[in-house]
Amino acid sequence: MNEFNPTIARGRESVLATNKVIRNTYIMLSMTLLFSAVMAAVGMAINLSPGVSMMMSIGAIGLIWLVLPRFENSTGGIAVVFAIAGLLGAGLGPILNAYLALANGPQLVGTALGGTGVIFLGLSGYALTTRKDFSFMGGFLFVGILVVFGAMIANLFMEIPALSLAVSAGIIMLMSGLILFDTSRIIHGGETNYIRATVGLYLSIYNIFVSLLHILGAMSGDD
Amino acid sequence: MEFWLKVVIALMLAMMLWRLWPAAKHMLEHGPKGTSKDWMGVALPIGAVVLFIVFLVMMVRN
Numbered sequence: 001m002n003e004f005n006p007t008i009a010r011g012r013e014s015v016l017a018t019n020k021v022i023r024n025t026y027i028m029l030s031m032t033l034l035f036s037a038v039m040a041a042v043g044m045a046i047n048l049s050p051g052v053s054m055m056m057s058i059g060a061i062g063l064i065w066l067v068l069p070r071f072e073n074s075t076g077g078i079a080v081v082f083a084i085a086g087l088l089g090a091g092l093g094p095i096l097n098a099y100l101a102l103a104n105g106p107q108l109v110g111t112a113l114g115g116t117g118v119i120f121l122g123l124s125g126y127a128l129t130t131r132k133d134f135s136f137m138g139g140f141l142f143v144g145i146l147v148v149f150g151a152m153i154a155n156l157f158m159e160i161p162a163l164s165l166a167v168s169a170g171i172i173m174l175m176s177g178l179i180l181f182d183t184s185r186i187i188h189g190g191e192t193n194y195i196r197a198t199v200g201l202y203l204s205i206y207n208i209f210v211s212l213l214h215i216l217g218a219m220s221g222d223d
Numbered sequence: 224m225e226f227w228l229k230v231v232i233a234l235m236l237a238m239m240l241w242r243l244w245p246a247a248k249h250m251l252e253h254g255p256k257g258t259s260k261d262w263m264g265v266a267l268p269i270g271a272v273v274l275f276i277v278f279l280v281m282m283v284r285n
Contacts, residue, residue: 054228058235065242108283115279119272126268136257137265142247149236149243156229169276176272180265215276220283 014189021186022128024194028081029201035082036089036206043093044100056091060084064199077195084199088206095210099217108220112213119212120205123176127183134184137177144174165218168211175204175211 043053063084071077099105127134148170155163182200185191191200257265 050224051228054231058231061235061239104283111279111283115275119275122271122275123268130264132261132264134261134265136255136261139247139251139254142243142250146240146243146247149240153233153236153240156224156233172272172276173269176269177265180268212276212279216279216283219280 017192018187018189021192021194021197025186025197025201028078028194028198029205032081032085032198032202033205036085036092036202039086039089040092040096043090044097046093047097048090048093050094053091053094056087060087060091063087064203068195068199072193072195081195081198081202085202092210095213099213102217102220104220108213108216112209112216115212115216116205116209119172119176119208120179120201123179124183127180128187131187132184133188134177134180135188135190137181141174141177141181144170144177148174161218165215168214171207171211172215175207178204 048056060083063080068077068080068084071080096109099108102108148167151163151167151170155167179201182191182197182204186197191197
């Protein structure tokens, strides 16, 4: 019997739409990461000052808050995502130059880069294969981020090295949780916009890389 | 780090706190709650991340 079943058809459409969001998100994420790496190399080559790097990061946050919401449903959103990735990537230039000046700098940067890749692929693979719903983590993750921001503000003026390391460790844990949360939202249809999904995952990867580099730099004994 | 840069960063973070607070409050009050089984499903990959970072630290120390 070839009877049309609207429930199954709708289910198939939903799965196809989800797969499309996942595919578009990962394609765009890989492109933005590549672009970020190129811009980081440019930032290193032209020896950006820490002040300019900070301004670029502030500019990227401004784009995320004020510009992205207006363009996230149009193709213009793609340009905004690349602008964010470019600014954050170039802003990494002075940090990478500082680490590469250490005796084991190339090893530290390479390990942080590879480690970030393994963490992201492992967590995304876990969320995609188990198909678990991690939406219950939302409140915990948001409160965790607020606590970490509070500790960061306090440590800007107190300058306690142990607290700084604890903040970096906390950021890695929270961003790992956010990768699970964001991937699960895409799988279960909670996130249908691949531009927003890309920015969320990109920021998690960026923060894990910077925090991991900080921890490895401090623990290697050369920081 | 220069003092003015610290103040700029602190202001940025404070603005983020102010912006994120309503979303965090809403998620805590109205978001889905996980069972202990759900949290075990999170503890496994996060524990693996912790062990992996310890491994990376040991690698760069040697």
